[in-house]
Amino acid sequence: MTRWQTIYHPKIPAKIDIPEKDLASLFFDSVEKDGKLPFLFFQGKMTTYEESGKIVKKLANSLKDLGVKKGDRVAILMANCPQFVFSYLSTLYLGGVITAISPLASAKELVFQLKDSGSKVLITLDLFLDRIRPIRRNTKLKHVIVSSVADGLSPLKGFLYKNLIARKNPKPGKDELIYKELVKNGAEKDINAKIKPKEDLVALQYTGGTTGTPKGAMLTHYNLVSQAIVLDNWMEWIGGKIPGVQDNSIASLPLSHIFGLTTAFIWPMSVSGSISLVPDPRQLEVIMKTVEKNKIHFFMAVPTLYQKIAEHPKVSDYDWSSLRCGISGGSTLHTSVMDNFERKTGALLVEGYGLSEASPVTHVNPVDVKLRSIGIGLPIQNTQAKIIDINTGEDIPEEFDDDGLTKEGELLVKGPQVMKGYWKNPEETANVFTSDGWLKTGDVVRMNEQGFFTIVDRLKDCIFTSGYQVWPLEVESALIDHPDISIAAVIPFKDESLNEVIKAVLIAAEGAPEHDHATLKAYCKTVLAPYKVPKEFEYRKEIPLSPVGKVLRRPLREEAATKVKASSK
CATH class of the missing domain: 3.30.300.30 (ANL, C-terminal domain)
Structure with a gap:
């Protein structure tokens, strides 16, 4: 048993058996068991699991009729909205591979990701058509499918949006397909894509390019299913699932980013939870109102968002009592931000760590105010971690200085969440893995005597x-x-x-x-x-x-x- 496993809650085993299931099966399990429960909330409209299941099947069959088959790449360029979720699940159900593009991507980044992935189809919002049309001829796209924000709204709000807000939005052209019609006209038939969870890809998750040219991390169904199961079990720190109460999460992180995708979409979906979609995380009052109105239990975000909420003049006007925990990731959570958020909301906030190449989570702090530590926390279940010398590459021994810390070195991880490699990039794949299969994170860390890890910095910085x-x-x-x-x-x-x-x-x-x-x-x-x-x-x-x-x-x-x-x- 490792040092960190001795800290685990009694109901959190060191190892969890991960079933070989595909993500679409997880979704349809929730549809079958809890079809009448809310799945998505968006701008006041609620969609149940049962309703969502029908939409997913219809859209999947329409994509199939367009020639999309197992292994084909489908790109999604959307803000957080129901259409993103349905497009993602429909593609997976069909056996396709998603490459989600950030709505903030530049034209150069758009072209690179579409070309590098070899995407056959792009599903997007009309808001982005002026950015897509000039670059389409530089890609391999056969179809562009266009939705409107109105497609995710109630009929009344949709009418008002189209006629008051979106009047100047670009209209779909003759060479573009309309999302709403594909959903309406698609057959509601079952599809058996014969997915092999450990082999078949869910996504090409492109790294943010913060250190150079973006690379597509190849994530499998098994990678993301393992994350959903482990993250759910991690919540045993706070008593696990409340009997008879649906878990409610808020998706303010962009679902195009792996942190938002896994923690605010895949995990809640796998346990029949509800997801409140926030398209613009800059709208702080929308987030706070949503937490109060929809009685949000889990709020995953980055430190800057927690900081802005804590500093908002109206933060204390809202009821935060439903919030069971917030988990921060993406960058360092400073003590001052954590303390201020907890003081203003009364909610527990802990830090975790991950990277696109690991789907993303490898470490999280105990969701326990007495046990959590400053830093990224403990390796999660099924995850191995070690530290190597940044000069020699040798393992750093578990020897501790007067502060109770190891020597600093690069963090390496292994686990079922780790990617297969980089898409069409064997050289970079070889660079990021050791000969015995450890993923080199590029982050310099130290570990204390209890097994808690702290980030020192990026190796390259x-x-x-x-x-x-x-x-x-x-x-x-x-x-x-x-x-x-x-x-x-x-x-x-x-x-x-x-x-x-x-x-x-x-x-x-x-x-x-x-x-x-x-x-x-x-x-x-x-x-x-x-x-x-x-x-x-x-x-x-x-x-x-x-x-x-x-x-x-x-x-x-x-x-x-x-x-x-x-x-x-």
């Missing part, structure tokens, strides 16, 4: 300055602890002598002043070693963020490098 090794995350954490700083991004920067120094790009907290360099340096010297103190500080109104709100350092590094090149000419 280490800054070498004055002969020292500095991890940006440590400096960012120190800066964010200052009450007048909301967001910090720390990057390397070449000074006038072309030596690598540390630069901090900051966003001031709401209503807080922008401090001068001397004040910021004086503060940093009280919380950081001298060589870790940034030499340069810059305030901005915005910092690049990923679709789920993670600070992106790479664009800032590239911008800094461009400035250095320009000044040296």
